Amino acid sequence: MDTLTAITERRSIREFEDKPVSQETIEKILDLATKAPSGKNRQPWRFVVLQGSKKAELAAIMARVAAERKQQSLDTGSSELSINAIRQASAVIAVFNAFSTVEADYNHYRLLTDTQSIGAAIQTMLLAAQTFGLGTLWMCDIFYSEREIRSWLGRSDELVAAIAIGHAAQSPYPRSRKDWQEVTEWEKEN
Template sequence: MITSQHTAEFLQHRAGASPRISAAEAALERRSVRKFTDAPVSEELMEQLLTLVGRAPSAYNVQPWRFVVVRDPVLRQALQGAAYNQPQVGNAPVVIAIYSDMEDALAHVEEIVNPGLDAAKTADTVAMLRRTFGGMTDEARAVWGNAQANIALGYLLLLAETEGLATSPMLGFQPDQVKDILGIPASATVTALIALGWPDEEGYASHRHDIQRVASFR
């Protein structure tokens, strides 16, 4: 059983520790990996990793991302079916479903207000958030929330790499089936599935645009 005390201890320990590799090295070395060894990934390590992922920023600090960590082989088998039978879903020790749940975030909007604010500023912020999101269509809110959850996805891929874990992010799945299998609310948006484990292949050599192709400096 992992308690918030364990998480606090981990964060304290982690703050002073160097990562296994740096973020820059992880960015250069990360590749999608679709074959994993049989070595398990502990629930404790997953909780620690997701604790760091939860440090991702989001607009208004809404943090609409939610995670389902799937280790159960029967559930992973079912998810593989929902993911067009992509083999990495069945053979990874862990599959994470990351989704955005704006309804849950807005039902508890006071949770996201900085506790350092005084009562009047807290009330103003809550009212502003309710006005902002209440004025959007359900669809626009879902798109907005999914964009925030993708920030957490990027954090997850990079942070996993710094710990020596390999990942395979996926959009190739049928979201309604994934929601049914995992009990994710119908109104939520499934951002990605991520197969995760210890690598048993290098993955394909990746290529990227030159910086001049995608950035301009003025």
């Protein structure tokens, strides 16, 4: 699959087949993710692959926190959809920013640079998975359980996102996108 096809055909998958993705394929996807552009070549991304009972534990943590938040009439976003995707996916890749809690002089611009770099690595991961014929879901509902997930994994760095990965059990229609002319200003001298 060429890059343009991967970009135009990629969809957020929320239902997965009960079919494993090989460790070798996940390793290739992670290797490609590390090829993403990185501001000042800091490579701030760190990945934790969760499968089997560890993936089930993640879903349980998120479900418990979502239930607690609901009892308090607090927002849970689309946590239920994310939890179901985690349960069905072959693997979940938790993505961390290695520098966000360890650098004393972590200023706003460095944070933005590292966040952009991590976003590029995630997008590269999604496109690589698409090329391998796999579906993915980029999840941010993990933020509702961020403290509990970091504690469970014994991590002090910032949890940025989680990616569910597996064989898609659905073919979502293309979501509407604003036309590039609607979101772009073009300035040039005559």
